[in-house]
Amino acid sequence: MTSSRVIWKWTDEQNAIRASRSNRIIVEANAGAAKTTTAAFTIAGLIERGANPKKILSLSFTRPGVKAFEAAFARVGLSRDIARQLPVGTVEDFCASRLQRLEGSGVRRNERAEDVARAVIAAIAVARERAEGRFPGEFSLHGSGELAVEGLLEEFGQIKGSMALQRAGEYFSLTPQTASDLGFSFTTLSVFREYERERTAFLDGEGEQARFRYQGDATYDLARLLLSDDPPFSSENHPLWVGAEAVVFDEMHDCNWAIFTVLKTLLEVNDGCAFLGVGDRDQVIHAKDGADSYFMKDGFDIEIGEPKRLPLTLTHRFGESLARPLGSFSGKAYAANKDRKSAVEIKVTNTTEELLYVVEEAARSRRGLDEDSDLQDLAVLLRHPGSTVELEHFLIVKGLPYETIGFKSFLERPEILFIRMLLTVAVDLQAKFDAGMLLAAKRATWQFVGGVLPGATTAGETEKIVESATEENFRSFALHDLLRATEPRVSERILGAMALASNNNIADFSKVISALGINEMARRVFVRGSDVEEVESSISGLLSVAKRYASIDSLLNALLQYDYAAKSKKQKESRIVLSTIESSKGLEFDHVIVPGVNAGSFDGKNPDERNLFYVATSRARNLLTITHATERASRFLASFRQ
The missing domain is CATH 1.10.10 (Arc Repressor Mutant, subunit A)
Structure with a gap:
């Protein structure tokens, strides 16, 4: 059933997982420890012992996780014919397919x-x-x-x-x-x-x-139906009866209550079905889709039954110099492939310019003498993405291409576009917004200002007028009509800020922002406190950037040119990655830079803070660079200084 081609040197831990006959197994894995490959290796073992591949359900939390499963089947030696028979998919896709049995195919998925x-x-x-x-x-x-x-x-x-x-x-x-x-x-x-x-x-x-x-609604809807006192199905036509002999769940650290409700019922309905869950509970970030470490700890024991817990400690991603401090930080055994060579460096950066120097040196090291070499294996992983304004500005000035993952570039952030629009009107700048940015700038301005335009009876009609207005008409007419239609205190603040900006003196820019009361305005248009904090951070970065320009209109002209530069950089394949830590889960890079690991900002007692740091530092293959301000090192760094 399997081919003789196996491209891996299996460890004792992996062989123990594959050989286990326990009906409930949770593999507690370290970062980079070949979780998906081990799951696929175990599936191959089930098939060799006589399991029907069509009855082995392989689930992952994300679609990249599904792709990783498919690649792992080939890596462990499963033939293409066998691999094609294995039902593989995300939990969400599985739940959507089961709901389709009850509802038909008329429910649109977005x-x-x-x-x-x-x-x-x-x-x-x-x-x-x-x-x-x-x-x-x-x-x-x-x-x-x-x-x-x-x-x-x-x-x-x-x-x-x-x-x-x-x-x-x-x-x-x-x-x-x-x-x-x-x-x-x-x-x-x-x-x-x-x-x-x-x-x-x-x-x-x-x-x-x-x-x-x-996203996530199929799992949620199915979980609710399973908990309903009067579900639209009986035991004879239960949507989760699939005749499964085994369920293998990769990325189990992303499990939440909705997923677990489905999983628990799936195992109950398919009597005798074996279970293998693989995950790293130190990668649980609770705010993301309701993930909960409870299910990799006591929850499974309480809700389903005590599983056999097996370790997967040997990481293939990085070497001993990174595995050792990560093991100390996480409080668990960590081993590394001796053939892997990695390094950890801790640097002091007190300003964004100093951080830029670290990033620039890293890019230069990667490029060497070849300007076209790959930069995408260099990543800056951020706890607070709103703080990237200065860094992005410097990267553009230096001509270093970059991409953002998990957040918008500062050029696209709504608060930046709003302020640019107000300043453009205030100084009567003739340079136009880039066509790709104009619509976003008009919409952002309307959202911050508020109000319904004269002649429009609803917000929807105002939206259409805003979208269809030319830049000249929006600046000359629509904006002023919105200011007359919005709350008096809002229009007074905006008009006061624009009056201060009209003298084109860059030294008054901080007074313009203060008069605008952007923080209070942000609280009117965002719900999450974290979004308001990111607005505050990005505006602070814009104020720092502004100090490098002689006048307000020179700042605006520069931002316009950066719009064009950013568009051209998007055409290049090789770009430095700027990513939120949350969005870096499942990814890895040759060189990872984690900036701002400072006391008071990245060392909280909340488990998510600790797990975010763990995720960020475990993404590196060859080199991990951590920066902090002078005498403000986070307590998280203690393990990395030993």
């Missing part, structure tokens, strides 16, 4: 935030009206809420993944206090409930049919 943005914005309007009737002043979002959509969807993912409302009980009543008790804002939960009423024909388990789905 992958992009923009596909469901209209539904979120409609929910905001309804939620605001209802909330103001019951709890005046508690609903924090102003305007249409467009800028809050992505943040809300991420919070919806956490609510659904954690099944927070279901676990709160059937008598849960939404108030500002009960929302706080659940760990969410009253505004977020108010919008969530209206969004769910729009998305489905039911709420809180009452009903069966969804109108559309977004």
Whole structure:
């Protein structure tokens, strides 16, 4: 059933996992320890012992994880014929396919935030009206809420993944206090409930049919049906009966309550089904889709039964010099392939210019004498992406191409575009926005200003006018109409800031920002506190960048040129990676730089802080560079100084 070609030197740990006859196994793996390959190796063993490959369900949390599974099947020597028989997919795709048995194929699945943005914005309007009737002043979002959509969807993912409302009980009543008790804002939960009423024909388990789905919704909807007192199926036509002989779950550290509800029922319905879960619980970041380390710890034992726990300690990603401090930091055994050579360096950087020097030296080292060599194996992993404005500015000035993962470049951030639009009007700059940025700048400005244009009776009609306006018409007419239509205190602040900016004196720029009250304005258009903090950070970076220019219009002209430069850089394949730490999970790079590991900002007691640092530092293959400010080293660095 398998080919004789096996391209791996199997360790005692891997052989022990493959040979185990336990019906419930959890592999507690280290970063880079060939988790997926080991899972595939174990699947090959099941097939050799007589398991039907068509009945071995291989699940991953992400689609890249599915690709990794498929590559691993070839790596462990499974023939193409056998590999094609193995059902492989994400948990979400599996749940969608099972729901299709109940619903038919009429439920649309959406992958992009923009596909469901209209539904979120409609929910905001309804939620605001209802909330103001019951709890005046508690609903924090102003305007249409467009800028809050992505943040809300991420919070919806956490609510659904954690099944927070279901676990709160059937008598849960939404108030500002009960929302706080659940760990969410009253505004977020108010919008969530209206969004769910729009998305489905039911709420809180009452009903069966969804109108559309977004990422994670299939798993959430199926989990709710499984918990329902009156599910639309019986034991004879249960959607999770698939005749499975084994379920193999890779990336188990991303498991949440919704996934676990499905998994638990899957094992119950398919009597005798074996289970293998593989994950690294130190990579659990709870805020992401409601992931919970509970399921790799006591949760599995309590909810399903005590599994056999087997270690996978040998990392193939990096060498001993990185494995040793990571083992000390995580408090678990860590071994490394002796053939791997890695290095760790800790540097002091007190300014962004000093950080740029570190990045520039790393890029120069990678390029050597060849300007076309690959830069994509150089990554800067960020705890706070809003702090990249200065770094991005320097990279553009230096001509170093880069890409951002998990966040928008500062040139595309709505608060930056809003301020650019106001300044452009204030100094009567004739240079136009790049065509690709103009629409985003108009929309961002409308969101921060608020208001409904004369002649428009709804936000939707105002949106159409804003989108269709030329840059000249928007600057000369639409903006001034919006300022007359919005709240007086908002228009007064904006007009006051523009008056200060009209003298074109770059020395007054900080006064312009202060008069604008951008932090308070951000709290009107974003729901998450983290989004407001990122706005504050990006504006602080813009103020620092501005000091390098002689006037406001010279700053604006430079930003326009950077728009063009960024567009041309996007055409290049070789780019330095700037990524949030969360978005780097599952990735690896030759050289990783983790900046700003400072006391007070990256050393909190929250487990997520610790796990974020673990994820960031374990992405490196050859060289890990960590930076901190003078005498402000995070306590996280103690293990890396030994």
